[in-house]
Amino acid sequence: MTQNILIIGNSPCARGIRADLERLDIPTILILADGVSADGISEPAGELSSRGSHAVFDYTTVEGCTGTAGDYQIRLRRDREPFTRSAAAVVIAEQGLQVPLYDEYGLGPSGKVLPVSEAAARAGELLPDGGTVAVFNGIYSESQPGMADAAMECAIAIAENRGRRVFFFTGNLKVSGAGGELLFRRSREAGVVYFKFTHTRPAIRQEDTGAVRIEFTDEITGEPFVLTPDVTVVDERIAPSPRLDSLAQIFRLHRDAGGFLQTPNVRRAPVSTNRRGIFAAGPARSPERESDAPADAHAAIGAVLDLLHDLHDPGGDSIHRRGLPAEIDQNACIRCLTCFRICPHGAVLLFPDRLAVGESGCMGCGICAAQCPRGAIRFEGVRAGETGGAAPDADDAEKFVPKMVIFACEKSGRIAARSAPSEKIELVPVPCGGAVSDAHLLDALQSGADGVLLLACHVGNCDAETGTRYGRRTVERVQKVLEKTGGAPGRVAYRTVAANMESEAQSTIQNFQQELSALSPVSTGKVQGESRGTVAIEKGKTLS
Template identity: 40%
Template structure:
């Protein structure tokens, strides 16, 4: 844009900028964009069809494109054409990503496009991606990245960022070394030595390994079905009702739906009287046993509330949860049990109103269905 501004103002040359997604969030870019437009630069933006660029025998360039604003076809024959460089990470960074199992974004940079990773976090605890390793950044932004990385390192060294919570453990006597946990762990916290072990410092206790272990050999004490069952009690403060009041269990990811529920209460929204929230570190920790435990403890309906696609801290925990719910619904349909008693929805932490809406609508569905056939 600076070159375009110089050509327009100092040399009175008409310039065109053809772009797809023009990012002007950096310092001064928005004002620079406006200044170039005022100077006469014409911006042509594309969302679907890209321009056709033809090079003649005498190296003359012809650009044919469809303008999405006017819905007309145009042609440019510029005296000079400047093509931007392809934005890719260095081969060195790509190699490091493979060695350390760091997840990349769609362009190959060392940070998945996930809100939980900003600004310099990766899926590997203690490994940060800063500066050009994670994106094309201005000098000021690179300095900010370096400062954020330094703060995180200081926190790790001092132990301030580590909460004293129980991590996953593998019970050797039950482990058949199927490597399910090794394949699914998004943080690569599973190691294979003489036996399968969990690297405690790398474990984020998402619970995905425990939920998928076919032998129940991987355990996190407070996430075991027995521990969850102890929480599945009707609120003692709930007044007896003459009419049917559905008992609804909501398994909520602590990074999204659980916060949305708290926000909903703070905003004064009405929630179902019989709603019981079970907070889990990640929706991927929800197993078949958890859902069946809720139904076995007199739940009339079960909600599984996960992060939005692409926003799961564990990357695929919400997908795993969705697969489990779909499988249970299919089984319920075959045996004549109402599959509508199981619901899965995605939420962000700031969606308090949506949480209340989903909960109330689900209560209405359960009211139409009536008490669960499994109720004791």
């Protein structure tokens, strides 16, 4: 098995990761879409080079990827020459872009209006001594911390020169990151004057000459002001590299609303993506500031080492707990691609003649098995026990107490419901809310439960990202089946909790039990055999 780590990108973060791995004697392959930058790599530019086990390919594009964590095959192309390299893991750290936000301020570029990056580069000769400059940052939309830094640095560079006046117009100035407060302080010492807009907005107008006129009220003093600056500096936004479009497709990665290669999943390590062994670091995963690149590089190194350790010793003491892997029964599979499409971890591999779960990439959520229309995926992660013997006798009992089965996600519901009473309740831990299938719910009813509750993660808290949504859809589907066949749809329910919501879980369970009390007990025409067989519900009515 290869130990290669393939790094994609020319950002400081990518170079940092490569340097660190080199020091650790872990072989690397660096893929650059463009040339080798002067400050980065010690190899000769423009040439395919390899020093020991550390290779650099410049002017190279990524064209495809097959395989699974520990054994990815990456198809590459350089000078029209296709070639393939193997890698245990891939780290994507493509540099982002700074996009000027002219439209946001109703301005157009001119000799007097320019973006932060350009103004910073030409701070010295931008305007005559004693001139005035307006800097816009995050007034209409939240600025990114990296851009707030850049805008403050630009303001300082201009203000430090010969009696110029710099007025900084901002909304929510992002100074919470490392060194942000210090930059603000330095800018104040340099004489930069800030105007913060919380309830009001400045009126910004650009004349045909390109000159800008700003009218506003200082929110603290209530004083109205007008400014016609010699130069106006417009905010920028850090956007993901356009190359992330194809990389996301090739590696089957989920993206956030901004297009970066990491969704806001609370359960994920800093550089992890939805796919095991594919990492996104630095400007490929968020619009973070350049000063955060070393931290991201360290996180990537940690994640890579962790993965290599796990791959070497799968049964070892991994900190990333994974469930049991799923397995596709080739005889039952009809190649409908449902599993390939829905696996949130991209762990289902497509071969010319079959589909298979890449074991090292499978996180054991069980969504594929629950959603497979053929029941062709073996998954041992859900083990419902016996829900009890004889049915409660409604005539004898003083009061009808319903029996319940609760399928509870190990990451949320199971922890929150740990102190639920065990009498009349069977708590079935599941690796993910999405691992529960129609058959699981119906089986529980068939074996005598009066109701079945799926206690899953809140949307946005799901480790498998889409799992809790699949759980909800499964419950809704079964509710419809019950309704159509004359049963009570209220016998199955989907509720969400977080692991620390113990009392909420308690009352959720109690309320559900109360709702069930209003229904009559399920009769117990227990049917043997097929899980999708007949289930007896509602006083002998049958469903097939």
